[in-house]
Amino acid sequence: MWFSALSALWLAATAWAAVDRGEDGNIRSIALRTHTLKQPYLDSDMSSRWYDFGGDTVIRTDSYIRLSSDRPSQNGWLFSRVPLTATNWEIEVEFKISGKNQLYGDGFAMWLTKERGQLGPVFGHTNNFEGLGIFVDTYKNNRPGTVFPYVMAMVGDGKTPYNKDNDGKETEFAGCSARGIRNANIPTKLRLTYFQDKSLKLELQYKTEDEWLLCFETNEPPTIPSVTYLGFSAETGELSDNHDIISIDAKNLYTTAGSSTPSKKTPGRGGASKLAKQKEGGSWTWFFFKIIFFILAIGGGYVGWTAYRTNQKRSHRF
Numbered sequence: 001m002w003f004s005a006l007s008a009l010w011l012a013a014t015a016w017a018a019v020d021r022g023e024d025g026n027i028r029s030i031a032l033r034t035h036t037l038k039q040p041y042l043d044s045d046m047s048s049r050w051y052d053f054g055g056d057t058v059i060r061t062d063s064y065i066r067l068s069s070d071r072p073s074q075n076g077w078l079f080s081r082v083p084l085t086a087t088n089w090e091i092e093v094e095f096k097i098s099g100k101n102q103l104y105g106d107g108f109a110m111w112l113t114k115e116r117g118q119l120g121p122v123f124g125h126t127n128n129f130e131g132l133g134i135f136v137d138t139y140k141n142n143r144p145g146t147v148f149p150y151v152m153a154m155v156g157d158g159k160t161p162y163n164k165d166n167d168g169k170e171t172e173f174a175g176c177s178a179r180g181i182r183n184a185n186i187p188t189k190l191r192l193t194y195f196q197d198k199s200l201k202l203e204l205q206y207k208t209e210d211e212w213l214l215c216f217e218t219n220e221p222p223t224i225p226s227v228t229y230l231g232f233s234a235e236t237g238e239l240s241d242n243h244d245i246i247s248i249d250a251k252n253l254y255t256t257a258g259s260s261t262p263s264k265k266t267p268g269r270g271g272a273s274k275l276a277k278q279k280e281g282g283s284w285t286w287f288f289f290k291i292i293f294f295i296l297a298i299g300g301g302y303v304g305w306t307a308y309r310t311n312q313k314r315s316h317r318f
Ligand SMILES: [Ca+2]
Pocket: 106, 137, 138, 139, 140, 141, 164, 167
């Protein structure tokens, strides 16, 4: 009785801890099934419950969703069927850009836009879009002094067009060079984290496995329309490449009561050390909380045991 009650309580405490994200202390996450996509991608009726695809997109259920094949004039897309309504979220995508040619292009885009599945000239998606676009641009059209591939974010207002001729330089929100993101030796990934009115962060993985590189981070994030669809698209012109989506992991993020969401951070070393301190603080608070919970569990178990024994004695008496 004593041990079973105690172990049940301890299990409850540790299960609760397992939900915790661990790395960020007071930030918890819940998987967003509606925006997550993994192999084999398709249900038994050969369609996906949560995602739609079109154009030249090809699906190989054991490998990838190929938005464009290594052939000229390809244009494909993949879009969520329902809007992303979470206030704070994290989207992690494994993708692969590969090809045999010396000259290649043009790259692919990830979207959080009002429009969905509309073919067009911006990495295969419609121009004058409304919402956020993340472009992994592998072909330098005209941007002197910038190393390509170049990853950039653009916030579309529904009126301002993306200009392919200078790789969208004048409408860039933030970005970074990512030499080696194409034909990489490790699984390539991107992770976009958004806290409404607080922060937007893009991290990339293409040099070393399990090592995230900060592309950009801002504490003045754009306002993303309340109804946006999560999507991907790619386009090839004269030059081509395979642009594949391997998996999409979407999470709803929330902070626990009494804690604050990530504070102002700047890219680079300063930001990283500040983040590390936050993590440390969060985990210590959680540790003490667990200790208190454990003591309470022991106390509760003891009271329960005493009551049980007293009860037993009484029943013996009668
Ligand atoms: Ca380009």
